[in-house]
Amino acid sequence: MSNPTGLTPLRERLRTTVRSDLARVAVEMFLEHGFDTTTVDAIAAAAGVSRSTFFRYFPTKEDAVLAQIEARGEQFREAALVRAADEPPLLAARNALTPLIEDMGRNRERSIAVIRLIEQTPSLRARRIDKQHVLRAMLTEVMASRMATDPANDLRPALIAGVTLSMFDTAQTAWLKAGGEASLSDLVDEAFATIGREFAAVNAQA
Amino acid sequence: MSNPTGLTPLRERLRTTVRSDLARVAVEMFLEHGFDTTTVDAIAAAAGVSRSTFFRYFPTKEDAVLAQIEARGEQFREAALVRAADEPPLLAARNALTPLIEDMGRNRERSIAVIRLIEQTPSLRARRIDKQHVLRAMLTEVMASRMATDPANDLRPALIAGVTLSMFDTAQTAWLKAGGEASLSDLVDEAFATIGREFAAVNAQA
């Protein structure tokens, strides 16, 4: 190893710091003044760097807000990988959401404020959903490997991933509407149970 | 009435023509040269209008491509409204997709080319999904009224809408991957059946 001390090099630490500073400052300014009226120049100035530097850390203004979502994606992936192999796939997908849900419960106000900001801003809304698609692709992969199947031929992994995230999204919207009062975890469980009954109704008909 | 002839006024017909011309020209140019490298100036020039006029008809460059999706949204809404009241809600939602599916089958190559263009272009992808959210809200409303319930308290309409569109999306992706060879309608049916079995597996476990 070229680094005998074993410590993270200064450069790398600095990079991480600058990046999180930029994201934090950006979100604060967006929450206070709105997304569109806050320019990249202003964010960079407030964070004490140049405009150029901002774009070196985030490809777009939107990404400064959505960076944290990607971080949660990795957390989600790990949770999905450790679920017991004998759980029905759909249940495993639901349970992989748990750490994410707990995280959102801990930072309730901040989570809600950011989600509201995203919902109100078309460009943020659009790009957030795009990131969720990446999340879905990831979950599809994990599901495929746990089900020992090929997602190119077998639609099940993609369907389970899509439906799971769709239900989570609906539950999250309901949670938001209630101002975060209800338990998000309970709402997700309710969503799964509800759709389960709807499918049962269709099958009974057939 | 200020129009004794009963005919659509010339102005209005002209507006519609200009709008569809712009959309057609834009999509053609995007398909040939790519989305990012085609400027609004070039589109406007090719359609014989000014840059200003383009932005009077479409708020963004993306909307010139996605306009047709909104048109299909209305078609979908009408189909959902006429489904028999005694169909299970989830089945009614699935069947409301039929006219849309048939439409896509008729314009197979064009549909596939446009969808591929959208998938390849981040900004188009993002905004398309945003439009799908509008679609989901609409379907939620229709489902709520047919189920005679309030979507603010009852999650079922939103869940059914979300899950239905998610499955349609997955089926569409599979259809695309097969180059439109398979029957999209069959793929959608397969998706519903598959997820139905997955929920049955979870319920059996419990």
Next chain:
DNA sequence: AGCGAGATGAAACTCAGTTTCATTGACGGT
């Protein structure tokens, strides 16, 4: 014929995002 309004074009402007280049300062090796 002439008036009012909707539709257009032209031009200037803001800002996001890209590209290029010069400067700085941390790091490894001498």
Next chain:
DNA sequence: ACCGTCAATGAAACTGAGTTTCATCTCGCT
């Protein structure tokens, strides 16, 4: 301690999307 390398930064010029303002034109009505 000194030096060459290279990653990180800042500055500046550029492209193109989207907005705003204003002048012009032409359709539809009186």
